[in-house]
Amino acid sequence: MEHVEQRVARFARQTITRSLVAYTVVPLVAASVITAADHWKKRSQSRKATFPHTAPKHSTIGESTTTIYTFGVELYEEMIAAIEAAEHHVYLETYIWKGDGLGQRFKDALIAASERGVSVHVVYDGFANLVVPRKFFEFPPEIQVLRFPVFRPQVLLLDIKHSGRDHRKILVVDDEVGFVGGYNLGSLYATQWRDTHLRITGPAVWELSSAFQEFWNLNRTTEVRALPSPGTTHWEPGFQAARNAPVRRVYPIRNLYLEAVRRATSHVYLTQAYFIPDRELLAVIVSAARRGVDVRVIVPEASNHVLTDWLSRGLYSQLLRAGVTIWLYRNAMVHAKTATVDGLWTTIGTANIDRLSLSGNYEINMAIYDATLAAQMEEIFEVDLSNCRQLHLEEWERRSPVARLGEKLLAPLSPLL
The missing domain is CATH 3.30.870.10 (Endonuclease Chain A)
Incomplete structure (x- = not known):
């Protein structure tokens, strides 16, 4: 009887093990096949994207103004113009920053701003830019740069709050103008992708300034100086920036x-x-x-x-x-x-x-x-x-x-x- 029970138990363990392996391996194999097929399909069907889009739309909300952009060319020109007009500070945070012609224009504008005495702080995600040469992200020492790490050791301890990427896209200039939305930085996105970005001027820009300062101070290394993060006496009730912060488990x-x-x-x-x-x-x-x-x-x-x-x-x-x-x-x-x-x-x-x-x-x-x-x-x-x-x-x-x-x-x- 004991021998039979052992065989049954062994069979049950084997069944469970095989089921778990199948549950894990089969989806990964299917994903690999589908990804490979899609890759070859897109290579053979390469063509220029075409889509309708609207002109920038302006509005006034309280003491702040907004502009909605749905075409990258128009957005990027406004962003670069804002950097070129900066007098005090520039905060730029992005997920993907291509080292192409458009990416270089942003880099040059930031360097020029720093050279005229503007305080420049830059954040980019290391993992999202693995294909971009590291040399592209070399800036003069006056520019403070935070490279969000590709890998954090806490993940090895299954601490998932350290597994998230920095997927944000923010530009703030002099606390007077701010941009936020889906656009990464790169020539592809200027004309080939349909995305939406928001430009804000006025008191509501504090929402974006504060978000950048908080992220900077939370993730900076000891070699990088902290940013002051003042409150605001002017609340714009029509605006609220919701900020996901995995390390704090806030979503x-x-x-x-x-x-x-x-x-x-x-x-x-x-x-x-x-x-x-x-x-x-x-x-x-x-x-x-x-x-x-x-x-x-x-x-x-x-x-x-x-x-x-x-x-x-x-x-x-x-x-x-x-x-x-x-x-x-x-x-x-x-x-x-x-x-x-x-x-x-x-x-x-x-x-x-x-x-x-x-x-x-x-x-x-x-x-x-x-x-x-x-x-x-x-x-x-x-x-x-x-x-x-x-x-x-x-x-x-x-x-x-x-x-x-x-x-x-x-x-x-x-x-x-």
């Missing part, structure tokens, strides 16, 4: 989305580069659609990260059956991270609706409560819809068995992305 951006969608009674318009909502956020979106809210989601028809496309598609059936309309952006990568709700509330920022952004990376989203700006965002959304095709439930239900299998095989990877 307010997710709550922004949850509370805004819960409040919705008319419409929710989401534009997302990578759309993989977690269980609670998905439930809130589905609930809104089922109670009659017009929920529309714009996502890339084919993004630059094929695995996120597949993981997102795994949620389409549930969304479409609930009445959410899904719009596939064509002929270009849409990289915006925006939402507007009921013609009153808007968010523009750096965070995607996925696990990495909402509970992993350093991110910043500006939330703005203003009907005029919300109306501008709705106009932009309508222009973007003109470059989309709607995905209907009937079409989606006819997808191939291979596609369905791929979605199921990749599902275990969704917590990683």
Whole structure:
């Protein structure tokens, strides 16, 4: 009898071990195959992106002003002009900074500002720029540079709060003008990607200055001087910068989305580069659609990260059956991270609706409560819809068995992305 029990126990252990291996290995193999196939497909279909975009849209909110940019060329010229006009200090933080012609223009503008006595502080993510020569990020000693590390040893101890990247994109000049949004720095993004960025002047710039100072002081090395981080006597109630800080386990951006969608009674318009909502956020979106809210989601028809496309598609059936309309952006990568709700509330920022952004990376989203700006965002959304095709439930239900299998095989990877 004891011999039989040992055999049963051994069989159970082997079964569990094999199941765990299959659960881990099969999704990774599927991901490798899909990524390789997508790589070769895009190489053979290389073409110039084309998409409609709007002129910069201006508004006044309290004592501050805003400008929304949807085309990189126009945004970058304004950013460089702001640096060239700097008199006191410049804060620049970015995720990707290409060492191309446009990237060099930003570098030259920062060096020139420093040479005329402006205090310049720069933050860039080391991992995101591994393909950029380190020499590009060599600056004169007067410029303070913080390279967010590629790897932090705490990860080896499974301390996940040290695993996030610095995915933020901020520029602040003299505490008088600030920029935030989805645009990285590079020539590709100037004309080939559809993204959204916000320019702010006036008292609300404090939201971005404070965010940069806090990040700098939290992550600086002993060789780098701390920045003063004063408060403000002027509160601009229509603006709020939500800042994800993994090391402190603070993730307010997710709550922004949850509370805004819960409040919705008319419409929710989401534009997302990578759309993989977690269980609670998905439930809130589905609930809104089922109670009659017009929920529309714009996502890339084919993004630059094929695995996120597949993981997102795994949620389409549930969304479409609930009445959410899904719009596939064509002929270009849409990289915006925006939402507007009921013609009153808007968010523009750096965070995607996925696990990495909402509970992993350093991110910043500006939330703005203003009907005029919300109306501008709705106009932009309508222009973007003109470059989309709607995905209907009937079409989606006819997808191939291979596609369905791929979605199921990749599902275990969704917590990683």
